[in-house]
Amino acid sequence: MREQTSEDLTIYTKTVPARAGEYADFPGDLLPEIGSYLEKQGISRLYIHQAEMFEKAASGENVVITTSTASGKTLSFLLPVLQAILKDPLTRAIFVYPTKALASDQYRALRPVLEYFGEGRISAGVYDGDTMPAERSRIRKNANIILTNPEMLNGAFLPNHSKYGFDFIFANLKYVVIDELHSYRGAFGAHLANIFRRMKRVCGYYGSQPQFLCSSATIANPVELARKICGVSFALVSRDGAPAPEKEYRILQPPRIKGSNDKEYGRQSASSVAAELIPILAEEEHHFIAFGKSRRNVEVILKEARDRLDEAGFLAGADSSRIAGYRGGYTPQERRQIEGKMTNGELLGLVSTNALELGIDIGKLDSTVIVGYPGTRASFWQQTGRAGRNGEKCVNYLILENQPFDQYIAVDPDWLFAGGSENAIVDPDNLLIQLSHIRAAAAELPLSLDDAALFPDLGEVIPVLLNAEEVRALSGRFAWSGSAFPAGDYSLRNMDKTRFKLLLCEEGSGTMREITEMDESQAYHELHPGAVYMHDGELYEVLKLDLVSRTAEAVPFEGNYYTVPGGTQETRILQVFQEEDFERSHICFGDINVNEVVSMYKKLQFHNHQNLGYTSLTVPLQKDYDTESTWITIPENVVWTYRSLLAPARNGELTLNNHFEGMAWAIKNAAMMVTMTERDDIDVIVSNNALIPNGRTGEEVCLYIYDKYEGGLGYSEKIYDLVPQIVDAAVRMVGGCACEDGCPACVGDYSLDKKMVLWGLENLREQTAPPDFHGKKAGVEAPALEKAFSFFNLADQWPAFCDTVVRSKERGGAFLGVIQKVEVEGHCLILTLGSRFYGTWMDDPDNRRWLESTLRRYVSCPADMGVEFRVEEDGERVEKTKGKLRRRYDDRLS
Numbered sequence: 001m002r003e004q005t006s007e008d009l010t011i012y013t014k015t016v017p018a019r020a021g022e023y024a025d026f027p028g029d030l031l032p033e034i035g036s037y038l039e040k041q042g043i044s045r046l047y048i049h050q051a052e053m054f055e056k057a058a059s060g061e062n063v064v065i066t067t068s069t070a071s072g073k074t075l076s077f078l079l080p081v082l083q084a085i086l087k088d089p090l091t092r093a094i095f096v097y098p099t100k101a102l103a104s105d106q107y108r109a110l111r112p113v114l115e116y117f118g119e120g121r122i123s124a125g126v127y128d129g130d131t132m133p134a135e136r137s138r139i140r141k142n143a144n145i146i147l148t149n150p151e152m153l154n155g156a157f158l159p160n161h162s163k164y165g166f167d168f169i170f171a172n173l174k175y176v177v178i179d180e181l182h183s184y185r186g187a188f189g190a191h192l193a194n195i196f197r198r199m200k201r202v203c204g205y206y207g208s209q210p211q212f213l214c215s216s217a218t219i220a221n222p223v224e225l226a227r228k229i230c231g232v233s234f235a236l237v238s239r240d241g242a243p244a245p246e247k248e249y250r251i252l253q254p255p256r257i258k259g260s261n262d263k264e265y266g267r268q269s270a271s272s273v274a275a276e277l278i279p280i281l282a283e284e285e286h287h288f289i290a291f292g293k294s295r296r297n298v299e300v301i302l303k304e305a306r307d308r309l310d311e312a313g314f315l316a317g318a319d320s321s322r323i324a325g326y327r328g329g330y331t332p333q334e335r336r337q338i339e340g341k342m343t344n345g346e347l348l349g350l351v352s353t354n355a356l357e358l359g360i361d362i363g364k365l366d367s368t369v370i371v372g373y374p375g376t377r378a379s380f381w382q383q384t385g386r387a388g389r390n391g392e393k394c395v396n397y398l399i400l401e402n403q404p405f406d407q408y409i410a411v412d413p414d415w416l417f418a419g420g421s422e423n424a425i426v427d428p429d430n431l432l433i434q435l436s437h438i439r440a441a442a443a444e445l446p447l448s449l450d451d452a453a454l455f456p457d458l459g460e461v462i463p464v465l466l467n468a469e470e471v472r473a474l475s476g477r478f479a480w481s482g483s484a485f486p487a488g489d490y491s492l493r494n495m496d497k498t499r500f501k502l503l504l505c506e507e508g509s510g511t512m513r514e515i516t517e518m519d520e521s522q523a524y525h526e527l528h529p530g531a532v533y534m535h536d537g538e539l540y541e542v543l544k545l546d547l548v549s550r551t552a553e554a555v556p557f558e559g560n561y562y563t564v565p566g567g568t569q570e571t572r573i574l575q576v577f578q579e580e581d582f583e584r585s586h587i588c589f590g591d592i593n594v595n596e597v598v599s600m601y602k603k604l605q606f607h608n609h610q611n612l613g614y615t616s617l618t619v620p621l622q623k624d625y626d627t628e629s630t631w632i633t634i635p636e637n638v639v640w641t642y643r644s645l646l647a648p649a650r651n652g653e654l655t656l657n658n659h660f661e662g663m664a665w666a667i668k669n670a671a672m673m674v675t676m677t678e679r680d681d682i683d684v685i686v687s688n689n690a691l692i693p694n695g696r697t698g699e700e701v702c703l704y705i706y707d708k709y710e711g712g713l714g715y716s717e718k719i720y721d722l723v724p725q726i727v728d729a730a731v732r733m734v735g736g737c738a739c740e741d742g743c744p745a746c747v748g749d750y751s752l753d754k755k756m757v758l759w760g761l762e763n764l765r766e767q768t769a770p771p772d773f774h775g776k777k778a779g780v781e782a783p784a785l786e787k788a789f790s791f792f793n794l795a796d797q798w799p800a801f802c803d804t805v806v807r808s809k810e811r812g813g814a815f816l817g818v819i820q821k822v823e824v825e826g827h828c829l830i831l832t833l834g835s836r837f838y839g840t841w842m843d844d845p846d847n848r849r850w851l852e853s854t855l856r857r858y859v860s861c862p863a864d865m866g867v868e869f870r871v872e873e874d875g876e877r878v879e880k881t882k883g884k885l886r887r888r889y890d891d892r893l894s
Contacts (some may be wrong), residue, residue: 009273012251012413014187020845021243024051029058031086034079037116048241050076057213058083061235064181064214064226069385071242074109077177077213082113084174085122085147086142093175094157094210095147096192098183100128101335103147106179110145127151140165150492151191157443158284161202161489171206176230181216182378184229184683187433187715189426191492193229194437197428197454200231201445217382219676225424231454246393249384251413252277253400269398270406271297274351274371275304277397281349281367282309282323288349290369291383295353296526298325299534300562301371302351326352354379364390372401373409375678376422400448404669407745411736422676427714429456435553438462439470439480440487446477491519502527504540507556515540515554524598524621525565527552530600532563545621545779561612567599567620568856569685571704572849574626582723583765586633592706595624595853622855624849630720631687631702634663638760639690639701641770645756646691660686662757664703665748671705671719672731682715683708692864727764736759789859794829798822804858816854820872828866829855839871 019073023045026035030779038044046054049067056063057080065076085091096808097103107126114124125131125139127148129746139146145521146169148157160166178184184192203210212230216222226234254268274290278301281288292298305321324338354374365387370669374380380398388394398416400406409416428434438461441447462478465471470482479723480486500523503512515535518526523545531542533554539556539562576590599620603612647656668684671677687702707715719726735758737746742754755771762768784841788804789797798819805813821832841847848867 002502008250008256010250011253011410012249014249014413014417016244016247016249018246019244022048022241023047024241025050027054027058030054031083033086033117033239034082037113041112041114046075047072047521048095048237049237050079050241052239053077053237054079054083056235056237059318060211060454062212062214062226062230062232063237064216064222064234064238065241066216066218066222067238067242068218068244069382070244070389071240074106074179074329076237077179077215078110078113080213081145081175081177082122083631086117088174089121089144090172091144091174092172092509093145093177094153094154094169094173095145095177097149097179098188100126101131101339102180103128103149104336105339107147110147121685127156137164138519139400141171141421150188151196152491153195154191154440155487155528158195158198159440159485161205161444167206168578170202171208173208173210176210176212178212178214178226178229179227181214181222181226182219182382184225185424185426185676186715187430187709188493189225189229189424190428190430190433190713191437193197193231193428194433194455194678195492196230197435198441198444200454201441201451205445218379219378220423222424225426228426228428242343242390245388245391248393248395249398249417251398251400251409252478253410254402256459260372267402269631270372270401271301272300272304273399274369275308275825277369277399278305278323278349278351279308279312281369283312284350286367287345287365288367288369289365289386290349290351290371291374292351292353292371293374296534296562298351298353303534305351321349324350326350332758354383364392366392366394367397368471369397369399372403373398373405373416375405375672376676377416378422378676380416402745403735403742404666404745405673407737408673409759411738414495422674423718424676425714425718427712427717430709430713431457431713432711435461435464436486436527439465439482439489442471442478443480443482443486446474446479447471448477456518469676498550500527500545500552502533502540502542502552502554505543505553515529521623523550523552524623528565528598528601528617528621530615530617531565532557532559532561532603534562550693561603563601563603565598565601565616567597569597569683570595570853571629571685571706573631578720582632584635584767585764587630587720587723589717591626591712592629592631592704593624593626593849594706595622595849597622597853597857599857622853624853625710627707627710628714628716629704629706630716630723631704632667632723632764634660634686634690634701634703634760635763635767637767637770638763642690642756642760643692645773657751658691659747659756659760660690660701660703660892662742662747662749662752662754663760666730666734666746666757666761667703667726669706670726670733671722673729673733674722675715675718677715680708681713682706682719689864692862727761731758731761734761790828791827791855791859791861791865794859795822795824801858805854813854827862827864828868830868830870832870832872834873834874835873836871839869842869 025045049065050072053063053065053076065073067073081093085093095106097106103126106850110124114122122144123142124145124147125135125143127136127146128141129151144668157166161170212226212232214226216225219225223234223236252273254270254273256267271292278290290301290486292301302323302325305323309320310806316834324341326338338347338350342350366388368384370380370383374383384396387396400410433458434455436456438447438455441451442465447458447462455461456812462471470480471478472481499517500520501517502515504515506513527542527545529542529545533540537558538557540551540555541557544553546552572593573592574593576588579586579588597620600614600616602614642659645657645659664684664686668682671682671684672679682705684703684705688700689699689702705716705719707713734746734754737743737754739746739754742752742757743750747754747757753773756773759770789801794801802813804817805816816835819831820834823830842851843891852867855865
């Protein structure tokens with residue numbers, strides 16, 4: 001079944017010895033009956049952090065606790081809540097969890113408390129989208145502890161605060177408990193912060209002022225994060241008194257791939273090593289969880305591991321049905337069924353995304369397998385912390401990918417264990433998110449002057465809402481007059497409320513069954529025509545993506561490959577907020593526009609992940625949005641040197657030996673390393689004019705680090721302050737890579753020269769002569785997208801070009817046909833229009849951007865293409881037309 005064992009691939013082992021617990025007596029003011037309950041549960045003393053949190057909460061402080069996984073954090077925040085309820089039965093507490101699964105799991109953990117004290121003294125319930133109406137009514141009326149999620153606070157509790165008994169809950173709300181605080185970063189965290197701004201208004205209306213109790217994984221800034229999310233000051237509890245079993249950590253480096261000439265071609269993927277290791281763990285009856293980085297990654301690992309167990313047949317100690325997948329996209333019933341099977345031992349292991357990084361109880365695990373470094377130390381410790389909760393020794397495997405962080409760990413594994421955790425970044429003041437919640441707040445209670453202290457951009461938003469007739473002035477306040485439910489107009493989990501559904505075409509019946517749904521950006525990457533989508537180990541080929549109905553249709557797929565999308569990105573500066581010189585460079589922070597086009601996909605074979613070729617999309621998928629960015633000006637000597645190395649691809653464009661991409665790759669990974677960002681949070685791209693050949697003038701070449709969310713979420717703003725550390729980290733990562741010439745880990749591609757990329761990074765600080773370049777051979781070239789039209793022949797091809805755009809059902813395609821003359825002068829396209837209004841219309845940035853994007857989609861254009869408009873009106877015809885209009889509308893146009 002396997003060629004190499006995990007021992008063969010282990011490059012580093014670390015054993016953390018068992019740790020004894022530190023205890024404290026029950027606090028003197030703890031109610032005796034709570035002490036009796038604890039003793040009945042076998043708890044005669046508290047851990048020191050539990051006692052400390054109780055005392056701080058009892059004194060009225062808002063508290064955040066950051067002790068290790070399985071350290072009893074739940075009891076830490078439960079004790080002060082129980083104390084308050086037993087003293088005053090009218091007390092209400094809302095426990096907020098990031099997922100419905102975690103809320104349900106924590107309710108199960110509460111049952112011993114509810115059974116001991118009885119329904120008459122303490123009542124609790126889970127209030128989420130799966131709760132039946134009768135149970136919802138019981139919870140609103142009787143429950144002291146309500147377990148819920150941010151979506152329910154946003155869409156049910158706050159909009160209905162004056163109805164159904166919610167007014168009683170808010171009037172008596174003593175505590176708000178937030179579990180897994182560290183998970184509220186980015187858009188999700190910004191939304192939750194604004195929900196609590198709205199909650200503060202509602203609680204103030206009913207005369208309550210709840211305390212906040214939070215628990216978090218170990219991060220560098222727990223107090224700052226708690227303050228930004230909740231809007232109040234916090235005390236910190238971080239001294240961990242819980243005992244811990246012995247834990248062993250093994251770092252595995254996948255074997256190198258060698259060709260027939262004994263030349264090395266990189267390393268096998270971490271997924272393939274995991275697919276070898278998981279059957280071994282299953283055969284040996286280990287209880288484990290394996291973490292993949294993405295839904296696609298999870299499905300690939302699950303399929304390949306199951307295939308290996310099936311191949312082993314009766315010789316294996318376990319069959320493929322004893323491992324399962326777990327990720328977003330599964331229905332609630334599927335998830336709960338999987339959790340139950342794992343808890344009762346029917347399943348030996350799960351392959352999961354970080355959905356199970358949170359504290360859901362899935363039984364007693366003795367192993368974790370992390371497939372590729374998860375991006376932050378906080379996630380690494382959360383994931384490995386899932387094993388060993390029963391007090392027995394556990395083994396944690398980290399399988400390194402051929403990625404920058406991973407290979408940095410291979411060189412210096414102690415970095416992983418010795419360094420501190422990263423900062424969690426959240427920006428509650430994102431304008432689009434604020435706007436969504438100001439609208440919702442107005443519908444809950446009229447906006448007043450006091451609300452300017454909660455929403456920084458209230459003064460700019462209210463005039464917009466007045467003009468849109470969504471609010472009206474009312475006795476010095478502004479009351480909602482728009483649609484009935486503004487709190488339902490957005491998603492808390494992302495910035496994009498547009499949702500796409502994947503439908504399975506049932507063979508024979510002709511019916512459609514929904515498999516899953518996702519946002520627009522994800523749909524463009526995973527549901528384009530030709531994509532192979534994986535769900536619970538099953539493969540589906542997408543046949544059609546309908547952008548109008550927002551549905552994709554798929555059929556079962558029997559092939560032996562999966563797909564990865566590809567395309568282009570273009571940027572445009574909108575405004576600059578901050579700027580300063582940095583050594584030999586200049587850095588800015590501001591707003592930019594990003595135009596992302598998914599135009600092709602490649603097919604990768606299962607098991608060996610060999611590239612089987614590229615396919616271009618008939619109609620590329622485009623997403624255009626404004627966001628925040630920090631950009632760095634690349635020194636002129638670097639620009640000229642990198643341009644001199646460029647080589648033409650098959651379509652004639654200078655895209656081979658592009659060392660700008662190597663610099664961007666290194667900067668992106670360094671930026672992720674010093675901030676708590678993931679690959680989908682930020683991106684890095686070099687400005688479009690980078691590939692202009694030497695000898696042509698143009699604007700400065702810049703490297704943009706931008707938030708991949710509309711409006712930005714604070715990542716780029718933080719990065720602006722950290723540019724020196726990011727540049728230094730990039731230099732260390734590239735210079736310290738173990739490869740000889742350059743690889744996907746350090747510079748993103750085997751075809752790029754590591755010495756040349758390193759030189760470019762170092763020249764951001766100090767000018768040096770470039771190293772010798774001997775024309776390193778480019779790797780396998782991605783087939784160029786064959787475009788039917790050439791920029792330099794476009795004057796002759798214009799009618800055919802217009803016809804192609806119209807047949808592709810592009811917006812604005814018909815307008816192109818009314819352009820009277822097309823000329824090409826150098827790299828500039830000159831279009832003659834027959835109306836001054838058309839000229840003004842095309843000066844609009846959105847229309848100009850549409851035209852340039854359409855041209856690049858169908859025409860092979862130079863990187864520095866310019867477009868100019870000229871107007872040649874037929875004066876006599878225009879006057880006749882105006883005269884007819886005046887006669888029709890009398891003097892209304894004069």
